[in-house]
Amino acid sequence: MKNTSSILTEKVVNSAINSLRKKKRIELLSFAAIAKELDVGIDELSSFYTTTEDIFLKAQKKDWESLHRYWDKQIKKAKTPGDYMRAFEIFFERFVETLSKDSDLRFELSCYLPACVKFRDKNRIKVKEKFTKLIKRGWPGKDEKVIQRQSELVTVLFYGFIDHVVHIPKNERLKILSDFRNMLNLHLQDRKFF
Amino acid sequence: MNVDVQKKVKIIQKSMDSIRKMDKTVHTISFIQLAHEMEMPLNELTDFFLDVEDIFLNEQKRVTRKIEAHLEKGIKNCKTPNDAKDLMESSVLKMVDLLPDYSDLVYSAIFYLPKCLAERDRTKKYYRQKIRIIIKKGWPGKIDSVLDRQANLVLLSLYGFLDYCVKANKRERKEVLKDFNNMINLHLQDRLFF
Numbered sequence: 001m002k003n004t005s006s007i008l009t010e011k012v013v014n015s016a017i018n019s020l021r022k023k024k025r026i027e028l029l030s031f032a033a034i035a036k037e038l039d040v041g042i043d044e045l046s047s048f049y050t051t052t053e054d055i056f057l058k059a060q061k062k063d064w065e066s067l068h069r070y071w072d073k074q075i076k077k078a079k080t081p082g083d084y085m086r087a088f089e090i091f092f093e094r095f096v097e098t099l100s101k102d103s104d105l106r107f108e109l110s111c112y113l114p115a116c117v118k119f120r121d122k123n124r125i126k127v128k129e130k131f132t133k134l135i136k137r138g139w140p141g142k143d144e145k146v147i148q149r150q151s152e153l154v155t156v157l158f159y160g161f162i163d164h165v166v167h168i169p170k171n172e173r174l175k176i177l178s179d180f181r182n183m184l185n186l187h188l189q190d191r192k193f194f
Numbered sequence: 195m196n197v198d199v200q201k202k203v204k205i206i207q208k209s210m211d212s213i214r215k216m217d218k219t220v221h222t223i224s225f226i227q228l229a230h231e232m233e234m235p236l237n238e239l240t241d242f243f244l245d246v247e248d249i250f251l252n253e254q255k256r257v258t259r260k261i262e263a264h265l266e267k268g269i270k271n272c273k274t275p276n277d278a279k280d281l282m283e284s285s286v287l288k289m290v291d292l293l294p295d296y297s298d299l300v301y302s303a304i305f306y307l308p309k310c311l312a313e314r315d316r317t318k319k320y321y322r323q324k325i326r327i328i329i330k331k332g333w334p335g336k337i338d339s340v341l342d343r344q345a346n347l348v349l350l351s352l353y354g355f356l357d358y359c360v361k362a363n364k365r366e367r368k369e370v371l372k373d374f375n376n377m378i379n380l381h382l383q384d385r386l387f388f
């Protein structure tokens with residue numbers, strides 16, 4: 001069950017996103033307007049967030065932390081190459097399933113706001129490390145250099161996939177996910193990769 | 195290049211250097227501040243650009259115009275499947291080669307500035323259309339629905355690659371470019387894709 005503060009922070013994020021969708025300009029967002037809309041004091045908002053940028057940063061962190069927790073559990077459970085391949089695939093499924101209805105705006109802000117960009121870069125390294133581990137165990141027999149190159153390429157493609165999937169309607173996301181996973185699988189099975 | 199265009203390009207370059215030095219989020223920079231940082235009279239800036247957003251939009255368009263010209267000419271001269279395959283590779287290379295030193299800055303701002311975001315959407319649609327034509331010519335025999343799906347996959351891969359390139363150095367870009375082209379080729383040759 002959600003506690004009061006997590007309900008409030010969720011409302012704050014939604015309010016900020018809605019406002020941004022209407023006004024198109026982040027400089028037009030204010031703590032005062034959000035507090036007024038949610039009928040809470042500015043002090044209460046300030047106890048959770050330092051700036052409007054902080055609202056988006058914390059939301060971004062929360063989404064990724066939850067995704068990593070889920071992914072780590074799947075990786076921990078894996079024993080065989082098949083399990084690792086499944087953990088690799090499950091990550092993409094979970095990512096698409098848990099995208100919020102405002103994922104387009106959240107994505108755009110994560111590429112623009114400096115603190116969010118910094119987090120995005122850090123998280124990208126973390127995601128790549130996990131891809132490396134999964135490729136190594138799910139598609140065994142590759143040498144270290146190939147693993148590094150393939151995990152770099154998979155990471156590159158995944159970030160393109162994010163950009164694409166957040167900008168298309170929900171019902172089209174699963175279709176492209178299936179094609180995307182097939183493309184990655186074909187690439188990872190490629191014995192000529194050297 | 196005529197004198198005005200040369201001057202415009204110089205101002206763009208100088209603006210990017212100054213914006214990086216100012217270490218501020220783009221929406222917090224005013225034209226007056228920028229002119230001051232660039233040690234340039236304000237009217238010299240306003241002779242060419244309407245505001246900071248206009249500088250970024252011009253830079254974005256400067257690069258895409260060149261890629262569009264390359265694609266249009268390439269498609270027009272495509273006679274054989276191999277010509278189309280070469281065009282696919284040369285277009286990706288062109289995109290990478292055209293990235294200026296400050297491409298990370300432009301890339302990030304595009305996600306926030308409304309006119310740049312609209313231009314990004316337009317470009318994406320344009321690229322998708324051209325990629326579809328190139329796939330049709332380069333890998334003949336595919337039905338329309340496969341062409342659509344593969345064009346989407348190539349497009350999202352391309353945007354992932356650009357996202358990587360804007361932050362990578364030239365050596366890193368070249369390394370991934372080779373693997374990227376191989377992967378796209380492998381995917382487009384996939385006879386099992388249905």
